[in-house]
Amino acid sequence: MRVHLIAACGVGMSALAGLLREGGHTVTGSDENVYPPASTLLAELGIPVSPGYDPARLDGVELVVCGNAVTRTNAEAEAARVRGLRMTSMPAALEEMFLAGRSPLVIAGTHGKTTSTAMLAWVLARAGRDPGFLIGGVPRDLGRSFAVGSGRWFVIEGDEYDSAYFDKEPKFLHYRPAAVLLTAVEFDHADIYRDLDHVKSAFRKLLGILRPDAALVACGDFPHLLDVVGSRGARLFGLEERNDWRVTELEDDGATRFTIREGGRAVCRVTLQLPGAINARNALGVLLLAVEAGVGWEEAAAALAEFRGVRRRQEVVAEARGVTVIDDFAHHPTAIAGTLAALRARYPGRRLRAVFEPRSNTSRRRVFQEAFIDALAGADEAVLAAVYSKAADPIPPEERLLPERIIDALERRGVPSRLVDGVAAIRDYLVGSARPGD
Known part of the structure; x- marks a missing residue:
């Protein structure tokens, strides 16, 4: 065709x-x-x-x-x-042409879905399952973001964004889930969702098309996710005590190491190359779904120990003269805060300089004005770019993010901050002010 x-x-x-x-x-x-x-x-x-x-x-x-x-x-x-x-x-083309006769494993949620999807595809590939997959990023190990595969499983990043101008429903409603990993539910995509309840309604629709006897693996660290799950049976995982499956004994010695516990029972010790609690939590959700797909705990954990991540997700892109440069896609305050905490744990004692461009359709709006202050306060210095302008999505001045106010608030908290307009100017400032240990 x-x-x-x-x-x-x-x-x-x-x-x-x-x-x-x-x-x-x-x-x-x-x-x-x-x-x-x-x-x-x-x-x-x-x-x-x-x-x-x-x-x-x-x-x-x-x-x-x-x-x-x-x-x-x-x-x-x-x-x-x-x-x-x-x-x-x-998503309709994917459903029609590639999902018939397969068992789709859908990874959805506000945060962590790209990394989690890549992790699961990698684990199944290393376990000899030859999965199909579609990932919203480029995994460093798999080489490409897609594969048809010949096995039973098809691993899909389930995006809650709308499908097309003629189909305003979320993409993930096309994916015929055999099982779902739900990583988080928070407000995002302010250009298409009115409010948090509107976002939650989308995820409820996803769970509504999941068979009652199908596996739902859900991160219990997010209260709005628990509200979406309601009384439906789910394997709850995360960092907090209320979860059935938890990340415990978390440490970073240049690798992220932790123990998975079900209740008080130690199940598996895991080592990751990726930094931080955010990735340990992603890994736990992936391991639970991999076990549902028939992969043993130790085999799946061994595969994750090899996993090198996804481009633009805490990706080390350069190291020179004692300075490490990391590229990350985080644009939501929760993701920014989690990334900074992960890098703080991986690089203790080093000056952590956060450079943030409000570019996504949500971050360009004022909805997270205060939350960005709290998130960026986790850095030793914050550099903000001007709000990115999109002809296709003009934002009225009264709704537009105000980087100057974020900078003022961070300065009052003792975090040196500045607004630098343009990529070249940001580069010149960072290069001119860099020092070993950054």
């Missing part, structure tokens, strides 16, 4: 393109901006992706897949409707 992807350079869309190519289909794509890493991946796969939108690219196409950034007025989307071409969303 000849398939054309509109907005092909999104993380999920580029992974779908790879699955389609691996499945033997002819694939083309377009995007407003063709950019790496997606453009590099697609080029390596021999998938042509053109900048801009041109209806002529639909000639001979049998199926059109629209990314969720595509609007009704997109030139190619309009032309597809006029021509009567079959159109679908990314």
Whole structure:
């Protein structure tokens, strides 16, 4: 089949393109901006992706897949409707073409789902299960964010974002879950969710399509998640005492080490290359779901000891002259605070400088104004960029995040902070003020 992807350079869309190519289909794509890493991946796969939108690219196409950034007025989307071409969303295409006859393991939640999805795919691959997978990031060990696989399991990052302009339901409702790992529930995606109750309703819908006898592994550290789970049976895990399965005896000596306990019983000792309690908690959820999939505790833990993480998730990108540079995707206050705590544990005694660009659709809004102050207070210095401007999502001034107020509040708390506008200016400031131990 000849398939054309509109907005092909999104993380999920580029992974779908790879699955389609691996499945033997002819694939083309377009995007407003063709950019790496997606453009590099697609080029390596021999998938042509053109900048801009041109209806002529639909000639001979049998199926059109629209990314969720595509609007009704997109030139190619309009032309597809006029021509009567079959159109679908990314998650619907995944469901139709790759999930039939498989057992999808869906990893969903506000935080940790990309890392957890990559962990689970890696564990199943190392255990010889040859899983299919689709991950919203690039795992360092698996090499690519997708695989068709030949085994029973298909591991999917279940995103709560909407599917397409013609399908406003969350993506994860398309994924036919055989089991769910729910990592967290908090408010996010302020551009499409009205409030926390709206977010919780989306996750309730996900649990509503999970068979009553199917496994639900859920992190009990998040009160709103517990509210979503309600009286449904779930294997609760986390750091806190109320959980059935807990991370205990957590330490970092250059690796993260901890003991998993069920009640008072020690089940397994785990070592991770990734830092911090946030990743220990991710690993525990993954191990519980891996055991549900038939992998033994010790075999799964041994695979996780090899796991090197996902690009842009606490990724060490450079080390020079005593300075370590780490790239991280965290954009929610809870994730920022967890990342800073993890790095503080991994690099004790070193100056921790946090550089934050309000770029996501939620972080650009004022909804987390105060929470960002608390999160960034975990650093020794905070550098904030100006709020990123998106023509497709203009924010009224009265709703826009105010970085200047965050800086003022951090300064009052004794955290040196400054606003630096532009990547080049931030680079120059950091290079000019760096010292060994940063």
